[in-house]
Amino acid sequence: MSRKTSLLISAALVALLLAGALTQAWVLPAAVERVVAVFPEVKPLAVPAIAWGILAIACWQAPAGIGVWLVLRARHHGFDKLSYDWLRVAVGCLLAFIALVVSAVAALSGLGYATPGVMFGLIAGGLVVLIAAGGLVLVLGDRPAVLRMPHH
Structure with missing residues (x-):
C-alpha cells in the first residue's frame, strides 16, 4: 500500500472516529431530548437510549481505531500475526454491537415501543x-x- 493511500485511509478512519465522538457527546443527547419533547411518554427511555447509543457507536469506533493502527503498522511491518489478533478484537467489537441490537429489539418489544x-x-x-x-x-x-503457527 502506498504512503498516500495509507494516509487517506487513516484520515478517513480518524474522521469517522471524531464524527462518532461528536455524535456521542452532542448529537445523540440532543436528538433524544427532541424526541422526548415531542413524545413525553418515552421519557423513561431517554437515559437508556443515550447509553445504548454511546455503546453502539463505541462498538464501531473501536474497529475504526484498530483500522487506523493496522493501516499505519502495515506500512512498516506488513500484515503479521499481531495484525490478525487485532482483527479478532475488531470482530469481538462488532459482535458486541450485534448483542446490543438483539437486546434493544427484545427490550423495546417487551416495553411496547x-x-x-x-x-x-x-x-x-x-x-x-x-x-x-x-x-x-x-x-x-x-x-x-x-501465520497460524504460534511464535516461540
Whole structure:
C-alpha cells in the first residue's frame, strides 16, 4: 500500500472516529431530548437510549481505531500475526454491537415501543455489522498457514 493511500485511509478512519465522538457527546443527547419533547411518554427511555447509543457507536469506533493502527503498522511491518489478533478484537467489537441490537429489539418489544422505524433501523444496522464481521472472519480464516503457527 502506498504512503498516500495509507494516509487517506487513516484520515478517513480518524474522521469517522471524531464524527462518532461528536455524535456521542452532542448529537445523540440532543436528538433524544427532541424526541422526548415531542413524545413525553418515552421519557423513561431517554437515559437508556443515550447509553445504548454511546455503546453502539463505541462498538464501531473501536474497529475504526484498530483500522487506523493496522493501516499505519502495515506500512512498516506488513500484515503479521499481531495484525490478525487485532482483527479478532475488531470482530469481538462488532459482535458486541450485534448483542446490543438483539437486546434493544427484545427490550423495546417487551416495553411496547417497537415502532417499525426503530425496528427497521436496528435490524438494518445489525445486518450490516453481521456482514462486516463475517467478512473479517473470512479474512481471518483465509490467512496463510505460517501465520497460524504460534511464535516461540
